[in-house]
Amino acid sequence: MLITKRFIPFLLGAFFLMAGCEKTSYNFDDLPDTVKSYFTLDSTAYDVGEEMHFNNLSESADSYLWNFGDGTTSTDKNPTKVYHAPGIFTVALRAVGPGGTGNYSIDVTIKDTTPPPPTIKDMYYVELGQNAIRKVSLAPGSTPELIADVTGKGGVGLAYDSVNGKIYFSDFEVADDGKIWRMNMDGTGMEQLVNGIVDPYSIAINLAGGKIYWADDDGNISRADLDGGNLERQFIHIADGMMRGIAFDSKNNIIYFYEVNNEDLYAAGANGTGVVKIISGAYGYSIFVDKIHDKLYYDDRNSKAVMRANLDGSGVEKFADAPSTRIHGMAMDYTENKFYWSDRDKGIIKRANLDGTNVENFLSGLKSPRDIFIK
Numbered sequence: 001m002l003i004t005k006r007f008i009p010f011l012l013g014a015f016f017l018m019a020g021c022e023k024t025s026y027n028f029d030d031l032p033d034t035v036k037s038y039f040t041l042d043s044t045a046y047d048v049g050e051e052m053h054f055n056n057l058s059e060s061a062d063s064y065l066w067n068f069g070d071g072t073t074s075t076d077k078n079p080t081k082v083y084h085a086p087g088i089f090t091v092a093l094r095a096v097g098p099g100g101t102g103n104y105s106i107d108v109t110i111k112d113t114t115p116p117p118p119t120i121k122d123m124y125y126v127e128l129g130q131n132a133i134r135k136v137s138l139a140p141g142s143t144p145e146l147i148a149d150v151t152g153k154g155g156v157g158l159a160y161d162s163v164n165g166k167i168y169f170s171d172f173e174v175a176d177d178g179k180i181w182r183m184n185m186d187g188t189g190m191e192q193l194v195n196g197i198v199d200p201y202s203i204a205i206n207l208a209g210g211k212i213y214w215a216d217d218d219g220n221i222s223r224a225d226l227d228g229g230n231l232e233r234q235f236i237h238i239a240d241g242m243m244r245g246i247a248f249d250s251k252n253n254i255i256y257f258y259e260v261n262n263e264d265l266y267a268a269g270a271n272g273t274g275v276v277k278i279i280s281g282a283y284g285y286s287i288f289v290d291k292i293h294d295k296l297y298y299d300d301r302n303s304k305a306v307m308r309a310n311l312d313g314s315g316v317e318k319f320a321d322a323p324s325t326r327i328h329g330m331a332m333d334y335t336e337n338k339f340y341w342s343d344r345d346k347g348i349i350k351r352a353n354l355d356g357t358n359v360e361n362f363l364s365g366l367k368s369p370r371d372i373f374i375k
Contacts, residue, residue: 033060037095037102045109052081054091058102061095086112121333123374125342125349126155126169129367133158133169133187136363138333138374144363148187153179156328157203157214157246158371161226168193169371170200170214180214180228193228202286202328202371204248204255209270213255215243221257221268235272238262245298247287249311256287256296265298265313278313286341286371288330293354297339299327306330306341319356329372342369 036059046052056064056078066074068081069089083089092105124135124147131151136144147167154173161168171179178197183190199217205226206213213223219241224231238259245258253270265279265287284299289311296309299322306327308319322343329342329349340351340362349363349372363369 032098034099035060035095035097035102037061037093037104039093039104041106041108044106045111046083048084048086048110048112048114049082052083052108054079054081054093056093056095058093058095058104060099061097061102063096065094065096067092067094083108083110086110119335121335121374123331123340123349123362123372124158124160124167125329125363125372126150126158126370127366127368128154128156128370129347133167138336138338146187147185148183148190153181155181156370157201158329158373159203159205159212160373160375161205161207162375163207164226166226168203168205168212170197170203172197172199172201172217175199175217178216180212180224182226182228194222194224194231197222201244202246204246206248206250206253206270208250209253211270213246213248215246215257217242219243219259219261221246221255221272223272236268236275238266244285245287247289247296249289249291251291252311254289254311256289258282258284258287258298260284263302267313279309279316282307284327285344286327286330288332290332292334297330299330299341301326320350320352320359328370331372331374333374340372340374342372344368344370 038057040055064077066079068091088107088109090105090107095102120137120139122135122137126133132146133148134144135147136142153171155169155171157170159168165185166182168182176198177195178200179192180194182193197216201215204213210226211223215221219238220234221236222233223235241259242261244260247256255268257266260283263281263283264277265282267278268275282300283302286299288297294311296311298307300307304323305318306320306322309316326344327341328344331340337354338351342349347366348361349369351362352359
């Protein structure tokens with residue numbers, strides 16, 4: 001066969017192509033081990049400031065990079081870590097070795113167990129002899145500040161609307177034309193809601209029911225909407241009675257009120273039904289419902305004491321002595337577990353522990369302090 005010059009290069013190329021397809025043999029046992037990244041912790045929840053110890057169980061690695069999720073890192077094999085802020089952080093470990101790179105991560109929860117600073121509350125009170133409604137911080141050494149000048153209004157009863165941020169107070173300056181007023185917490189926006197009341201005394205609020213209640217000198221418990229609408233005079237009436245204190249138990253929907261002519265303390269449903277005398281022979285001006293401990297506080301001039309009872313009137317006991325005085329306001333600070341009451345005749349607001357011990361003067365030198373509330 002005649003081989004031309006053009007065919008000879010083709011044969012040579014084919015030869016070298018076949019030679020290049022020869023297989024190369026590999027020994028996989030000589031390859032480096034695969035890197036595995038893994039670590040453990042004693043827990044996945046820690047407190048702020050608590051030291052964490054990481055147990056690195058990675059395999060076939062000779063360098064490590066930790067990312068703790070808060071902007072900090074480490075190259076230690078078994079690092080320790082402290083977080084200084086609460087949150088959920090992803091801890092990631094990258095392990096590197098001759099056989100490659102491995103990655104592993106878990107989430108840790110950091111909790112702040114530092115108790116929040118105590119909330120210092122304010123007391124609002126009526127100082128009738130100064131024609132003023134004032135507030136004072138319950139922190140020691142605080143100075144009272146004026147909220148509202150009520151000259152010509154004769155405020156006595158006081159109540160706090162915690163939902164709408166309003167203060168309600170009663171006005172018996174004109175005996176047969178008593179009024180109920182409402183204002184903002186800073187004393188602005190004062191508005192008259194009801195008039196024509198015979199000497200209104202205490203006020204209570206039923207926020208869930210959208211009602212205000214007040215006691216008057218004509219034997220009535222009356223009520224209206226929070227804006228004064230839908231007025232119901234003589235909502236509850238005691239013949240020949242004179243009402244003084246009133247309180248509302250929002251947990252059980254019960255109204256408590258004082259009738260001082262016959263010296264009885266009553267309870268009734270929020271709708272005015274089921275009126276029942278629960279304590280007889282008690283003469284006073286103020287009532288407070290402790291919904292947390294299911295107790296009723298009231299003053300009794302016959303016993304010359306602040307008294308305490310169960311909500312049904314049973315278990316009557318003396319809480320603190322109150323000789324020869326009239327008490328027009330009571331309130332409780334659940335943060336500090338203190339009970340407060342105003343001593344109209346001695347010009348003092350007093351307080352005591354909830355077991356009746358450590359009775360002390362909180363504010364002195366007042367002129368006829370009346371109703372109080374704490375917020």
